[in-house]
Amino acid sequence: MTSPLLQVRDLKVHFQVRAGGIFFGTYLPLKAVDGLSFDLSAGETLGIVGESGCGKSTLGRAILQLLPATSGTVAWLGKDLTALDRAELKAHRRHMQIVFQDPLASLDPRMTAGDIIAEPLRNFETGLSSAAIKAKVREMMEQVGLLPSMVNRYPHEFSGGQCQRIGIARAMILKPKLVVCDEPVSALDVSIRAQVINLLMDFQRALNISMLFISHDLSVVRHISRRVMVLYLGRVMELADRDAIYGKPRHPYTQALILAVPIPDPDKERAKPRVLVAGDLPSPLDPPSGCVFRTRCPRATEICARAVPVLESAGVGHEVACHHWRD
Amino acid sequence: MSASVLDLRNLSVRFTTPDGDVAAVSELSLSVGKGECLGIVGESGSGKSQTFLAAMGLLAHNGHAVGEAIFGGVNLVAADESTLNGLRGDKLAMIFQDPMTSLTPHMKVGHQLTEVLVRHRNLKSTAARDRAIAMLRRVQIPEPERRFEMYPHELSGGLRQRVMIAMALLCGPELIIADEPTTALDVTIQAQILDLIRRAKEELGTAVILITHDLGVVAGMADRVAVMYAGRIVELGDVHQIFNAPQHPYTKGLLACTPRLDDATASALVTIPGQPPNLQRLPKGCAYHPRCQNVMDRCRAEKPPLMSAGGGGLKACFLENFGRFQAGAVVP
Numbered sequence: 001m002t003s004p005l006l007q008v009r010d011l012k013v014h015f016q017v018r019a020g021g022i023f024f025g026t027y028l029p030l031k032a033v034d035g036l037s038f039d040l041s042a043g044e045t046l047g048i049v050g051e052s053g054c055g056k057s058t059l060g061r062a063i064l065q066l067l068p069a070t071s072g073t074v075a076w077l078g079k080d081l082t083a084l085d086r087a088e089l090k091a092h093r094r095h096m097q098i099v100f101q102d103p104l105a106s107l108d109p110r111m112t113a114g115d116i117i118a119e120p121l122r123n124f125e126t127g128l129s130s131a132a133i134k135a136k137v138r139e140m141m142e143q144v145g146l147l148p149s150m151v152n153r154y155p156h157e158f159s160g161g162q163c164q165r166i167g168i169a170r171a172m173i174l175k176p177k178l179v180v181c182d183e184p185v186s187a188l189d190v191s192i193r194a195q196v197i198n199l200l201m202d203f204q205r206a207l208n209i210s211m212l213f214i215s216h217d218l219s220v221v222r223h224i225s226r227r228v229m230v231l232y233l234g235r236v237m238e239l240a241d242r243d244a245i246y247g248k249p250r251h252p253y254t255q256a257l258i259l260a261v262p263i264p265d266p267d268k269e270r271a272k273p274r275v276l277v278a279g280d281l282p283s284p285l286d287p288p289s290g291c292v293f294r295t296r297c298p299r300a301t302e303i304c305a306r307a308v309p310v311l312e313s314a315g316v317g318h319e320v321a322c323h324h325w326r327d
Numbered sequence: 328m329s330a331s332v333l334d335l336r337n338l339s340v341r342f343t344t345p346d347g348d349v350a351a352v353s354e355l356s357l358s359v360g361k362g363e364c365l366g367i368v369g370e371s372g373s374g375k376s377q378t379f380l381a382a383m384g385l386l387a388h389n390g391h392a393v394g395e396a397i398f399g400g401v402n403l404v405a406a407d408e409s410t411l412n413g414l415r416g417d418k419l420a421m422i423f424q425d426p427m428t429s430l431t432p433h434m435k436v437g438h439q440l441t442e443v444l445v446r447h448r449n450l451k452s453t454a455a456r457d458r459a460i461a462m463l464r465r466v467q468i469p470e471p472e473r474r475f476e477m478y479p480h481e482l483s484g485g486l487r488q489r490v491m492i493a494m495a496l497l498c499g500p501e502l503i504i505a506d507e508p509t510t511a512l513d514v515t516i517q518a519q520i521l522d523l524i525r526r527a528k529e530e531l532g533t534a535v536i537l538i539t540h541d542l543g544v545v546a547g548m549a550d551r552v553a554v555m556y557a558g559r560i561v562e563l564g565d566v567h568q569i570f571n572a573p574q575h576p577y578t579k580g581l582l583a584c585t586p587r588l589d590d591a592t593a594s595a596l597v598t599i600p601g602q603p604p605n606l607q608r609l610p611k612g613c614a615y616h617p618r619c620q621n622v623m624d625r626c627r628a629e630k631p632p633l634m635s636a637g638g639g640g641l642k643a644c645f646l647e648n649f650g651r652f653q654a655g656a657v658v659p
Contacts (some may be wrong), residue, residue, distance in 0.1 A: 002581055051513035051514065052513055054485075189371050190370060191584055191602075191603070192370075194598045216514070218514070218588055219586040219588040220586050222588060223590070240518050243591065260514040260515045260517065261514055263546065263588055264587060265587075266547070266549065268589060276518055276519050276522060277515040277518070277519075280485050280486065321535060
């Protein structure tokens with residue numbers, strides 16, 4: 001077992017949200033990420049799934065230090081990133097890249113595709129001649145499936161799928177060690193989505209990238225991840241290898257999520273037990289006591305309101321935070 | 328075959344833009360039976376939404392529809408605004424993707440619901456209030472009396488969509504057109520909303536047109552499915568036939584390139600090369616031919632009409648004996 005590239009320990013990201021009152025309003029803590037711990041090894045893809053407001057995007061940003069952590073550590077090759085100053089952090093940034101959800105909004109509309117893809121090189125490889133940069137950009141565009149002749153076009157001249165290819169080229173051009181993909185295919189059409197997923201998986205294998213793949217789409221996450229972490233209201237519900245999560249989910253929330261995903265097969269989809277998760281996501285400003293999922297959980301009992309379930313081992317590399325996972 | 332509720336005949340939709348005309352929908356014919364759920368599948372720009380916005384008389388100002396959309400003996404395309412207003416919200420209801428933009432932000436939920444009943448059923452306000460609250464309860468909104476007094480922004484996305492469904496069901500419509508009703512929602516909420524729509528169909532016998540890009544949603548809900556590409560239907564058939572034995576290469580490609588929750592393999596996904604065509608510069612012949620792996624000379628020259636695909640289905644493709652689709656198989 002190689003030592004993990006990334007070690008996240010008890011990471012918390014809390015926001016202060018103004019509640020009522022214009023002048024003397026009080027501030028409530030919104031615990032977007034509340035005590036997450038996990039490791040990521042080189043070349044591993046960890047899928048992070050959960051519904052809106054579960055903290056999956058905040059987690060990705062906090063790991064890349066794009067958002068300040070409230071407490072906890074994010075160790076990169078043994079070095080705590082949260083303790084570094086700006087200059088030290090910048091040296092690490094070239095190894096850590098992000099691909100965003102909205103392909104058009106994440107590209108500067110006034111820069112050409114070529115300039116966007118070249119920007120990381122200009123920031124981190126200042127010794128390169130402009131001819132060398134041009135050559136690298138050309139090569140990168142070919143790799144992501146864009147015609148190099150499009151180098152002088154602006155983002156609005158590209159389709160959504162092509163814009164996402166530009167975003168991927170920008171993220172991959174420095175051959176990063178860690179890439180956070182935040183819903184990279186959610187805005188794309190079905191036929192384009194498959195192309196972009198394949199592209200990301202090709203890069204991941206070729207460069208042996210560690211990837212955090214954040215998505216609400218459990219089907220896509222199953223396809224791309226080696227391990228999967230299920231979040232709910234800022235906490236880990238379950239963390240396990242892909243096949244364990246999908247084959248033997250232990251947490252009632254994971255089970256409910258998987259059952260809720262429609263399968264494109266009328267026979268299977270109609271034969272599925274129709275168990276619905278009741279109710280709505282509770283307000284993250286006023287999360288339930290004890291287990292945060294208990295208000296919607298079919299198995300909730302009195303202990304769930306009293307005690308916060310800790311992550312327990314339910315098998316090799318399989319962790320569950322539920323009082324009743326054995327039942 | 329039961330009588331049809333909505334009959335589209337040669338419906339075309341064009342948009343006039345500064346860059347020239349865009350043919351969003353071309354000569355589309357389709358009918359929906361009583362109590363039937365018809366799934367409309369397609370990617371962005373396939374015309375799946377514009378077809379039914381045109382039928383509802385809700386096209387943007389630069390849009391223009393020709394052809395017929397017969398609903399209860401009335402051609403909706405040619406009908407005047409007051410006829411349409413009499414039907415919409417009464418016999419003909421619509422649910423949109425984003426409930427925040429389809430509810431009026433400055434009106435209380437209750438007022439928006441009772442307005443429908445006062446307008447279409449001439450109810451007094453107290454009677455309307457009772458009916459509206461009963462409907463909110465029926466769509467499983469907790470504390471309906473309290474929600475009745477709330478503004479849309481005070482509700483979650485799932486609750487807002489429930490309000491939209493309650494509004495759609497208030498007058499007992501014959502047809503609900505649901506345009507991506509669950510796309511903006513989380514999966515657990517999506518399952519709740521789909522269940523509501525399914526119950527409306529089963530208990531009230533309402534016909535449903537379900538427009539979506541999500542093949543999984545269609546597989547669970549639809550009786551028949553129409554697959555659209557570049558403003559035309561490329562395949563139409565029974566849901567089992569569409570999913571188990573698709574007869575059009577595009578349908579087959581769409582199914583193959585969708586990652587499935589029940590698929591444990593991590594091999595590369597099958598892809599459809601290229602991207603959907605620009606509607607202003609549609610390729611000659613079959614619009615799908617530049618992306619089709621089974622393309623023949625004829626496809627580049629002639630537009631394939633909808634023809635029998637066996638099993639009661641229709642396809643717009645010249646290929647004959649297109650093989651049975653096997654899950655996970657690579658598209659030839």
